[in-house]
Amino acid sequence: MYQHSRLITNRFSLFQKFKNLDYILLFCILLLGSISLATMYSTDGGEVLFHTKSHFIKFTIFTIMMLLISFINIKYWFAIGYLSYLVVIGLLIGTYFFGITSSGSQRWINLYFLNLQPSELMKIFIILCLAKYFHRMRLEKVNSIYTILTSLIIIILPMGLVIVQPDLGTSLLIAISGIAVLWFAGVNNRYFIYTMMGFIIALPFIIAFLKPYQKLRVLTFLNPDRDPLGAGYQIIQSKIAVGSGGIFGKGFLKGTQSYLEFLPEKHTDFIFTLFSEEFGFVGSALLLLIYAIIIYRIVAIGASSRSYFAKIFCYSFGSAIFVFITINMSMVLGLLPIVGSPLPIMSYGGSSMLATMIGFGIVMSARVHNQQLIA
């Protein structure tokens, strides 16, 4: 490693840090933020009301926070990998005992200045934790029973805490984040294949354990017309909204489906539907392009990072974000059953945005300190 020693330096000047920021990524995030604000403005019926204001404040604060995070050396983020995971686990346990219940699910914890949904944070911090866990590990050791069991415990523990809330959707997303890290860490392919097969075999039993409303969602997904005013309503109305948008959309603030309140959950999970209705195929494709650029930049930052930790974090985070986006979009386009999963940055919701922005911050930090080696 000595040939690189001239590049190794622990001291980065502020100017250098600014210079090292990924401006394409930053621009895309700000663009996405503006689009989400405009969409939120539309959900408020063309007025600056609660959702718009709140979303604006959160976005501003979290963007500043992201920049702050990016100026902190990546090695410190490496250092708090386990701690942050434990803190969020603590929060999840706290939620279990002191959480706020809303629409039948105890997901939020009151931190006095905001209601936090720890399960959203876990989507990011599980990556941080596992990235640290695999950072120093030799490739042979990765596939040892001990390693796999430990990492599985790291994944299953928060999953279990989230499932009991109950919130199946988020717990699956947490699992996906963790599994992404396992994949990039080099866990043998056959484990994934075995798990997949095991899952398929276990599927009938899992369905037997599903709650009635969850079963209903699956059935509804398979045939939304079986109860068009009840369970199928969301999927049908969402598809109508997207489909009626056409090539160029109905125009800003002219989405009749959302304006006339046919769309459910238009601030959160179904925000893409509203966007798609008002801006059409062209707008939706552009939005997807922005997301694609963001993910591409995250992966590129990972590729250019010298430290294995930064690499594994960026790759996993990029993949996780990609999965969040595709799951949300597939859901509103009627390709997947309805699972509560927000669209990163676009959807209203502080915890989700906080988690995403922390993720972006760490990625940005990896970019700023891309020559940093972590022992």
Add this chain to the structure above:
Amino acid sequence: MINSPSDNVQKLNSINRRMFIIGSFKFFIMVGIVSRLFFLQVKENKKYLTLSDKNRIREWKLAPVRGEFHDYFGNVIAGNFEAYQLHIIPEQVDDFRYVIYRIKDLLELSDAEFNKVLKKKKEIKPWETLIVSDNLSWQKFSKINNHLYDLNGVKPVISISRNYPFKENFTHLIGYVSQANQNDIDTNESIKKNFVPGLKVGKIGLEKTFEKSLIGTNDVERYEVNAYGRRISQLEFQKGEKGKTIRLTIDTEVQKLANELLKDKAGSICVMDIYTGAIIAMHSGPSFDPNLFVFGISQDEWQLIRNDPMKPLVNKTLQGNYSPGSIIKPIVALSALENGIMNTNFTVKCTGKTEMYGQTYHCWKKKGHGFVSLRNAMKQSCDTYFYEIARKLGVDRLSETAKKFGLGEKVFGELFEIEKKGLVPNTQWKKNALGKGWLLGETIITGIGQGYIQTTPIQLCLMTAQIANGGYKIYPHIVVNNDVKAQPSDKYMPLYENSNNIKIVKDAMFGSTNEVMGTSYRSRIDDPKYQFAGKTGTAQVKKITERERELDLKTFEIPYEERDHALYVAFGPYKNPRYALSVIVEHGGNGSTTAAPMATKLFKLIIDRHKIRQSMDEKKYLEI
């Protein structure tokens, strides 16, 4: 650094390779989502756009404006008036309880009515219209308008509704409208198409028959609504068409007189133009006010009408099956003449009763008429004479002539669904319907219009008209129809073998009215302008027992239900006839004393009105 450089390289190779694999996956998934978007938004756009419009656009149909009925002179006999209504939209009211109690006070609503309103309010959504009252008097309407300042959300509305200005005069002819029920919707396509809650449709009479032309088309309002069905904005208003106006051949003045004559009596009057078949008046008494039904009749009023022993709900002109009594005699005489059974010189000796086939048949005159010829027999309505010629004629030949002149079949065809066919019996009929052979005694009583024979008043009027016009077939009609082509080809086809026979019968009827000893002599008019010829009839309701015959009770001494029906048919003016009429008074006693005097009054008016009617026709031709 625990890791050896070679391990590091391995790890880097592994992670980058796997990133590449995932990256390709991502690419395909992205392509998948974009193609899904393309499918929904470009390919299926039309379908979803339609669904979206279906979501957001809702139509409200308003009740169409119903077409009117006019009489021959253009007077509105069934029209529309502006009904004053009171609507409330509950969500626009700040304090519903206060407002509704205030309205209760102002309108002096009874508790029952008030509870009905409250119940209705519970059934509708808060933004839907609650109709508090659908037909307010002007006083109450203006009272509400004066208090509007503290009745927020209350809307006085003027809505179009059916009105029958001549009240009971046209009830049986035109019928009435009332709120459509499920049966109306199911059986009538045009009601189904135009249905709105509260729509009023024809229930009986011409209102029902001409529903399709009268109903018109709805006004349509298109609104943008939200997911909860609340109206956001009006997008379109499409004016509907008013239903067609139907002009009738009826003369309101004559109709009114008919109504007056039948006041407090059960019976029927119809007047017909003997050449065109146009109905001048057609009335069934007693009648009732059709306006009662428009906004729903109250239970008390309904019971009053329903339980009236004179049966106001029955249209006696079309539904009443009566034995024609002596009214049939002109047809019997005509049939006998036509078939060469006898000639004008044929005489019969009437002794008051006659023995035939072991039974005694009585003439109405106990002392008998002595020797009578056809003219005298008709004039004095001698039963014995007609027993004899009926016997010689036979029922089959008689029924053939009777049917030719319009008895035994519906006069208006399908125009009125309630119309009865009546019954003209013959031997074949009895065998088929009752499974028994015809008895000769039955022929004899058929000759004086008793027994199986049943006729409706309109049939008798048509029969008289077709004798009066010289024996030519006419088709009675009520609706003015200028379409000449639509008229049947056998109109004006002669119904006689020898036109002289018709003249003989007409002359005999003249005698019956205008000569001393004639049955309706006392009702005659000597002025040739009004002079008419007719035939009385008295139809027995039950068989007269020997004891009753001994007693010879006066009409008023017999219980109402057992009194004879009084009948009269006539045509006039005799010299140049134009109109025929039939009068029936149920349980009226005697044709000559009850029914015939009505004809006198009617002819005076009808003939006076003739000129006005004629000038109306000329005007029509001038316009063309």
